[in-house]
Amino acid sequence: MRRETAVVLGGSVAGLCAAGVLARHFDRVIVLERDRLPADARHRRGVPQSKHPHFLLNSGRRAIGEIFPGFEEALIAAGGMHLMPSMDAAYCENDGWAPRKSGTMTMVYSSRVLIERVLRDKVRELPAVEIREGATVTGLRSTAAGTPGGRVEGVGYRVGDEEIHLDADLVVDALGRGSSVADWLGADGWSAPPERTLDAKVTYVSRWYDLPPAERRSETWWWKHLVVTPTQDTGDHPDEHEFLSNFFPIEGDRAIVCMGSWGIDMPRETEAFEAAVDRVRATTFGRATRDCTPTSEVHVTRSTGNKWRRYDLLEVPPVGLVCVGDSICAFNPFYAQGMSSAARSALLLDELLRGRETTGLAFCREFLARQKKSLDVPWMLAMARDQAYDFATGTEIVAPLRRKAAARLSWPIFNAINAASREDAYVEGTFAQVFNLDKSLREMALDPRFWFGIARYKLRRRLGRTVVPGGFDERRDPPGIDYTGYTGGAGAPPSTETGRGGDRVGV
Template identity: 30%
Template sequence: MYSDRALVIGAGFAGLLAARVLSESYGDVVLVERDEIAAETEHRAGIPQAHHPHTLLARGAEVLEALFPLFGAELAAAGAVRTDLGSDVLTRLPAGWAPRDPAGLAVPSVTRVTIERIIRRRVLKLPNVSLVDGVTIDGLLHDRGTVTGVHGRRGGRSFTDYADLVVDASGRTTKLVSWLAELGVHCPAPMIVNSHLSCTSRLYHVNRDLKLDWKLAREATHAPSTRRGGSVSSVDDELWFVTLFGAGGDVPPTDEDGFLAHAASLECQDIAEIIKTATPASEIHRADNLRSRWNRYHRVPNWPRGLLALGDAVVSLNPLYGHGMTLAALNCADLRDLLKDHDLAKEPLVFQRAVARTAQLPWTSATTADLGWSQKKLPRGTRFRQWYTRRLVEAIPGNPQVHRAFLRVSQMLDHPNTLYRPAVLWRITGRIMRRTPGRVLLSGRRPRATER
């Protein structure tokens, strides 16, 4: 063990994973959380996004299984719905319906509340991990360029705790930039890309009388013309999660009639059908201004010793693309690997640079799509990626091989460069050359699942 004590700010998804990893190298790991957390906490103020769907990508599921053996089985026991991304998913794209052939990629469909509860239970069973909740952190303790702990308030009294390593996993609402400025450490301005995305969500009780051939039905927004989208997914065995999307300034309503009208305006009518026939299990919740932001801590030359940051506290992406939990998991996988050869309390920038490397591809993917809503002239590379992505999406209907390649990249299993391989490129360029103005080459019929 490099030292005795590590302190993690935030006991959400990223903080819990960080504590799990740090428990292997530190004698004492304490999670400090602003909310008061009961053993089986449902929704809490610190995670308002839990009112909306969360996607655990296939790559993220692999990392969690490595950190928590038999994690997938525990999710299944809690009601997670295992979904094949080909045969179990009904996807409407601007050019038509995606193929329904089995993709060989299955991911768990589960609420954020359930997945976090399972992880929290596993982490807090570790003998050297503890939780202190109800704490509001006001700043960092420091001594000659080294962070030595945190200070704040708990239950109306001052709170101080010391540690050899402090990890900020406090998410999108992090105040780390301000805390560092108080220490004389100034960070570069964050990179921000805003598609003005809004999403409105509601849970429904599953209606067993409906005979459906899918577990997830969705229709994506697509710049610059398709401003509305939505999805409905089976979660936690007994519920449907219905979410409506609006991009480029289109805002899904939160009233009953408006919620249904938005869904009815989509090509994928299965979403509206659920709203019409199922019984609501929650209120309607909306989240606005869901932008992507990157705090470039890896470029701070006088970054203090004893301090790390990960997850949404560093890079928070437009949740429409489902990268958040998987990116946090990958950060913790990097943390685990680096701790084998480095004392990160003394070499924190080694870790922050790893966070930056891991974030580069999902950041480029998410922001390239969102910049499609921008009215500004974009760099040539961004414009080419947007053009190629549009051609790729147009080629998916009727092309199972292109669809599988796209799914593997979107699940962060394959590098995006695989989408430029000859087998995919030939189908895209061939379609462009066959396209005739004014003629529809792709079927708009709703596909059915097929079995092998």
């Protein structure tokens, strides 16, 4: 059934995905965006986080592909890279470099600004969608607010000095974690949604670089993506050993060098950033960065707390309003869940609009219930780590014993999963599903086959019967040997032509 007008507040990833599905159900979809949108892939004021690395998880890739057929192909044609992390990335884990090996998970790497540019191109192909730029939303208009028969019926916005009002059959809030929609609802008479929060004091800093020409790179530079996880050493070491560090490849033969931490003051000036890069515990990280040419200043982000506005808990939710992306649930960006969660919510909106004659109270409640189930998956993942810090604040902090258990066990469990994944396809595939939001952490935790695989690997390791080696010396370059199909024994691994690297620790 076609409806007349939908209004989307915000023209970033969440808003564009929402506009894409609304165009299937409404005669007119109006996107209100405060910024003037660039024609190409450039940063803009309304998306400061675009200066940092962004992962588009597999569930998000699929969701966007369903909303905009051909999206992934267009992103790759524009410069995005389709890579297999287990083969194209070098991971420095607790005990050193992980072995390189084929896996089930692939990802498309690009900058956030390129993702948005491709999405804007797709949206502009839809005749029902109109993007109004330079439009600052100023409020909502409701009737009988807070009652079962109440409804959000429109929005007000400003362009220059002109105040404009729009009637709407449905309003979608995609204004991000700083959205004022909850305040506007309260001013109209709706109840404020309860909020769940947890801020683990994450700060991260990024700088953009041009890669050196291929002929000038070391023969051990086989990798595209470089990741260094925080140390678990409890002795004296530089703060930089506590950083989660990424050398993240993007289009145009460039990389974003990003370092972040929980509760540590991060370097904000150029000289301090470059010095910190050299102190990251894997020496390849600093050397590779020094071989590149910087093209930006140091970008800093501290707005990283988890925040979930629980509209689903309201006795009478605001009918005629849907919230997607960070406006409903914002995550610690370390976990790369935001874009994918937004796309999943948009796809859910599409499913519920099909065949319905109204978007009344029953529709609103069903959408919120199903969205809550979808958001539970990434929220649980974010809580599992961020609740481990005694300096975390918010409604979701946990008792000291539980916090200590999370702090003590989270990284060792992560290490055990990664190690077992090298030799157990079921463990590898299950964890990939959880990482990509295709399976919940609870499902993984209750899966006996998954934990059997980890226990079996740990026993085999204790008995010296594991096949694929690990723990290559972090003070040397990551080994480029491909261990795919390696069955052990005295023979060499299947392929040694992809680069040379570090020795194993203690060898």
